Amino acid sequence: MLDVRRLHLLRTVAARGSITAAAQSMALTAGAVSQQLSALRSDVGVDLLRPDGRTVALTEAGRVLLEHADRIFAAVQEAESAVAAVRGMVGTVTTLAALPSTVARIVAPALTALGSQHPQLTVTCHVADQAQLRELTLGTVDVVLGQRYRHVPDIAPRGIDVSPLLDDPLLVVTAANRAGERPLALRELATHSLALPPPTTDCGQAILHACQLAGFTPTTRYVTADIAAQLTLARAGLATALIPQTAIDPATPGIRTAPIVDHPILRRLFAATRHTEAANPTTTAVVAALSSAARRDHATCLPPG
Structure with missing residues (x-):
């Protein structure tokens, strides 16, 4: 089963343009982010990122996975809001x-x-x-x-x-x-x-x-x-x-x-x-x-x- 936290790292790297920038935004080391992305790559069995000058870019498989990740996180957010709405409390x-x-x-x-x-x-x-x-x-x-x-x-x-x-x-x-x-x-x-x-x-x-x-x-x-x-x-x-x-x-x-x-x-x-x-x-x-x-x-x- 895919690790949701690793999917979040992939989304962040894609948005920030580099592993270093993503790590800084999440108060992590670049090495820790790279390690988790390597584990995600092993989970899916295909490269998800490729070098692009001084930045990184998604591969075709990475783009496909990111589309699914976006839907996963939207569903998580929807679930959190639905529960909060039932509670009816700030x-x-x-x-x-x-x-x-x-x-x-x-x-x-x-x-x-x-x-x-x-x-x-x-x-x-x-x-x-x-x-x-x-x-x-x-x-x-x-x-x-x-x-x-x-x-x-x-x-x-x-x-x-x-x-x-x-x-x-x-x-x-x-x-x-x-x-x-x-x-x-x-x-x-x-x-x-x-x-x-x-x-x-x-x-x-x-x-x-x-x-x-x-x-x-x-x-x-x-x-x-x-x-x-x-x-x-x-x-x-x-x-x-x-x-x-x-x-x-x-x-x-x-x-x-x-x-x-x-x-x-x-x-x-x-x-x-x-x-x-x-x-x-x-x-x-x-x-x-x-x-x-x-x-x-x-x-x-x-x-x-």
């Missing part, structure tokens, strides 16, 4: 992945509310610049608070349910002694020195796309994904920044914010979970808390439907 542990820019005004209030409503529940929160939906499929996390910008196709991996939370506009941030809080046309920023996230990030790509639609290429003086650094540069009058509304503390001194009127840049915040036929009370409670926190933050809510 569990004791779960894991949330979130973006740094959502922690102060959405994640922290949501976790505070969960602690009050479900004191038995312990939420482990992973904060990373790129909250990957892939982590849901691997079972590394249970809920992802992610983002999507409007110019990016809305494509979720198979087996993932996405619940929209809110549309979060990027605001123009300058020093308090500069322009007033009137709405701005994006084209007005063509003469500004900007502090922007790297063009390889979702936010950086969205800003470049919007500026191109407005007919100019932005003058990027400072490149950083660190929102605190962007705010510091704007407060000092060294640059203008474009920052999501939920990432800005309204009480931050020394800055002015203004909306963009002609080419608004919106990121859609969402909560994502693994799809199951029976709703899992624990992940349902986490998503509900995130949704409530988003509404309480007075951000622009999504229209119905």
